[in-house]
Amino acid sequence: MPDQLVFAMEITINGLMAGVLYALVALGFVLIYKASGIFNYAQGVMALFAAMTLVGIMNGQVPFAHLINAILGTKVHHFGWHVPALLAILVTVVVMIGLAWAVQVLVMRHLVNQEPIILFMATIGLAYFLEGLSDLMWGSELKALDVGLPQGINLWIDETTFEMFGYGFFIDNLDIVATIIAALLVTALIAFSQYTKQGRAMRAVADDHQAALSVGISLNFIWVLVWSLAGFVALVAGIMWGTKSGVQFSLSLIALKALPVLMLGGFTSIPGAIVGGLIIGVGEKLFEFLVGPLIGGATENWFAYVLALIFLVFRPQGLFGEKIIERV
Amino acid sequence: MFYREAGDFHTSYPSDNQTFPIRLDRYRYYAVLAVAFGVIPFLINDYWANAILLPFLIYSIAAIGLNILVGYCGQVSLGTGGFMAVGAYACYKFMTGLDIWLPTGPEGEYVRYALPEINIFFSVLLAGVVTAAVTVLFGLPSLRIKGFYLAVATLAAQFFLVWMFNRVAWFYNYSASGQINAPERGFLGIPVTGPATEAWATYLFCLIFTVGAAILARNLTRGTIGRTWMAIRDMDIAAEIIGVNPMRAKLTAFAVSGFLVGVSGALFFAVYLGAVEVGEVFGITKSFLVLFMIIIGGLGSIFGSFAGAAFLVLLPVFLKLLGVDLLGFPTDIVAHMQLIIVGALIVIFLIMEPHGLAQLWRVAKEKLRLWPFPH
Numbered sequence: 092m093p094d095q096l097v098f099a100m101e102i103t104i105n106g107l108m109a110g111v112l113y114a115l116v117a118l119g120f121v122l123i124y125k126a127s128g129i130f131n132y133a134q135g136v137m138a139l140f141a142a143m144t145l146v147g148i149m150n151g152q153v154p155f156a157h158l159i160n161a162i163l164g165t166k167v168h169h170f171g172w173h174v175p176a177l178l179a180i181l182v183t184v185v186v187m188i189g190l191a192w193a194v195q196v197l198v199m200r201h202l203v204n205q206e207p208i209i210l211f212m213a214t215i216g217l218a219y220f221l222e223g224l225s226d227l228m229w230g231s232e233l234k235a236l237d238v239g240l241p242q243g244i245n246l247w248i249d250e251t252t253f254e255m256f257g258y259g260f261f262i263d264n265l266d267i268v269a270t271i272i273a274a275l276l277v278t279a280l281i282a283f284s285q286y287t288k289q290g291r292a293m294r295a296v297a298d299d300h301q302a303a304l305s306v307g308i309s310l311n312f313i314w315v316l317v318w319s320l321a322g323f324v325a326l327v328a329g330i331m332w333g334t335k336s337g338v339q340f341s342l343s344l345i346a347l348k349a350l351p352v353l354m355l356g357g358f359t360s361i362p363g364a365i366v367g368g369l370i371i372g373v374g375e376k377l378f379e380f381l382v383g384p385l386i387g388g389a390t391e392n393w394f395a396y397v398l399a400l401i402f403l404v405f406r407p408q409g410l411f412g413e414k415i416i417e418r419v
Numbered sequence: 420m421f422y423r424e425a426g427d428f429h430t431s432y433p434s435d436n437q438t439f440p441i442r443l444d445r446y447r448y449y450a451v452l453a454v455a456f457g458v459i460p461f462l463i464n465d466y467w468a469n470a471i472l473l474p475f476l477i478y479s480i481a482a483i484g485l486n487i488l489v490g491y492c493g494q495v496s497l498g499t500g501g502f503m504a505v506g507a508y509a510c511y512k513f514m515t516g517l518d519i520w521l522p523t524g525p526e527g528e529y530v531r532y533a534l535p536e537i538n539i540f541f542s543v544l545l546a547g548v549v550t551a552a553v554t555v556l557f558g559l560p561s562l563r564i565k566g567f568y569l570a571v572a573t574l575a576a577q578f579f580l581v582w583m584f585n586r587v588a589w590f591y592n593y594s595a596s597g598q599i600n601a602p603e604r605g606f607l608g609i610p611v612t613g614p615a616t617e618a619w620a621t622y623l624f625c626l627i628f629t630v631g632a633a634i635l636a637r638n639l640t641r642g643t644i645g646r647t648w649m650a651i652r653d654m655d656i657a658a659e660i661i662g663v664n665p666m667r668a669k670l671t672a673f674a675v676s677g678f679l680v681g682v683s684g685a686l687f688f689a690v691y692l693g694a695v696e697v698g699e700v701f702g703i704t705k706s707f708l709v710l711f712m713i714i715i716g717g718l719g720s721i722f723g724s725f726a727g728a729a730f731l732v733l734l735p736v737f738l739k740l741l742g743v744d745l746l747g748f749p750t751d752i753v754a755h756m757q758l759i760i761v762g763a764l765i766v767i768f769l770i771m772e773p774h775g776l777a778q779l780w781r782v783a784k785e786k787l788r789l790w791p792f793p794h
Contacts (some may be wrong), residue, residue: 130567161748201770207567208495209773212714215707216765223758231751347703350571358567386586393582396575403564403572 110372135346142329187322357409484679492672493652500705501580506684550681558673717777
């Protein structure tokens with residue numbers, strides 16, 4: 092088998108795995124957009140905030156240590172304990188629910204019925220706020236995150252592919268775990284929205300706010316629920332990306348990776364987010380491999396956007412988005 | 420009482436059609452121009468020019484440009500940073516003599532043809548024209564894509580353009596650092612770019628463009644084109660049915676907006692910064708910054724563009740003064756606090772006054788009109 096083809100196969104598999112991670116971030120967007128029509132730009136920063144909080148709690152960092160030291164002249168940094176990963180994750184989930192509640196009560200409730208662009212700008216403001224807050228709380232240096240997920244090359248795949256093609260594929264264990272977790276998460280979310288009372292209420296709100304309100308569903312509660320779910324998804328995405336490349340500011344930029352995924356899959360569709368993520372993950376890796384060297388490399392920055400743009404010209408609502416019906 | 424239209428009679432069409440038909444508005448406009456041209460150049464020093472006035476003037480142009488697209492025509496764009504980069508690089512190429520390389524033989528040898536260097540004033544204008552063309556190209560999908568899908572689609576322009584200016588060496592004249600540096604150029608014999616400039620000269624140079632942009636935008640938005648833009652913004656299908664050509668309206672909005680954003684990008688590079696590394700200066704944060712300006716200033720308002728630009732230029736200066744100089748915090752804490760405060764202010768602003776500073780001004784005018792007898 093020619094080398095190029097084998098390389099392309101390896102890259103495709105890696106692209107699929109990267110696509111799952113993109114889809115994970117995009118999922119958070121879809122949840123909030125469906126339920127409240129808010130395009131939540133802060134999703135990426137929420138992932139950063141969640142990951143930083145998790146690391147901070149695990150290492151026993153004192154929140155706002157830098158600020159406290161600057162004001163009081165003290166030198167506190169750490170409580171001196173280490174929290175086990177599972178407990179730290181639980182505490183972080185509580186923090187994210189608290190954040191969801193605060194966002195709903197302090198910001199979004201006052202912006203009901205505003206134009207979508209205003210809501211979008213509010214979430215950008217929120218993104219700035221959270222970015223500053225997470226830096227101020229936990230410090231802005233690069234931190235390693237290790238919650239015990241396996242990492243490094245998967246030897247079994249390496250050996251099997253070596254026997255088959257004479258070339259061992261490099262596939263990271265972490266990516267495999269991430270794929271499994273993402274699949275579980277999506278299954279759980281779908282089961283939640285299909286079979287539980289709150290899930291059905293959530294779908295009702297997504298369908299029609301006023302009708303949902305008139306049958307006695309509390310919009311406030313549903314919105315807090317949705318933001319909490321998005322926070323939870325952000326935490327999972329934050330753990331995956333944080334383990335992969337460390338917890339730092341650039342983690343929040345994964346939101347920018349998720350936007351073309353959303354455009355491709357449609358803002359309102361959970362399967363769309365996953366399929367879109369896979370297409371973009373594979374597409375950008377293969378494009379970089381095949382065309383990248385000809386035009387100077389680093390095409391991953393824009394390929395997804397241009398692909399989505401061209402795609403949208405032919406199908407303006409995305410792959411699985413609801414058909415846009417316009418009336419005068 | 421202080422602000423009134425009553426007793427202001429027009430007896431001819433030209434007088435009724437002038438830019439500011441209300442006398443008080445007109446006087447205020449003349450007064451602002453007189454101060455801007457006649458007083459500030461004599462008082463200005465380097466700190467004021469570089470920290471406040473130049474960024475304010477340049478961002479105002481970008482904000483007016485984006486406001487035409489977003490506020491008047493309703494097409495949300497997140498590609499402003501990329502389009503400003505087009506203006507900057509186009510201006511650079513025109514300033515240093517646009518070069519074309521043609522192959523001479525099969526051996527891969529090239530011969531360089533170059534235009535003569537163009538005066539900085541016309542370079543800036545030409546940069547605007549080039550940007551307008553690029554913007555229209557990226558605006559073409561708006562004929563099919565609407566709303567948020569369009570907003571995210573314009574991000575394609577942002578990322579693609581920044582990548583292109585980083586990778587294609589022709590744009591930065593094959594310099595080793597990959598940066599572009601503004602050479603020393605003058606207008607009417609007075610240097611306005613390069614290291615040896617006077618504060619008043621750069622200020623006046625930018626002011627001319629800012630005033631020109633404001634006059635252009637104000638008069639375009641009052642006329643036929645502006646009305647077709649607003650019709651498209653309010654409801655595009657209805658506008659199409661009553662005979663507005665949506666393609667023409669949208670693409671003219673993209674073109675005019677692109678022209679102004681390009682001019683501002685050119686000035687930002689050539690006059691204000693002098694040297695530019697494209698990913699840092701014209702990244703996506705720039706797009707958001709200009710969008711914040713028009714949201715906080717007020718969508719669909721020229722005055723709002725100025726107010727928003729002033730607000731977001733002054734805020735960091737003010738916060739730095741307060742945090743570092745007055746309270747004595749370390750700079751990194753102040754930088755983080757600044758993010759928190761800017762984010763919170765944006766949210767608070769959107770909650771309290773979603774129509775921006777321009778709306779506050781409208782309310783103030785209403786109050787002044789009725790004062791001292793509010794009923």
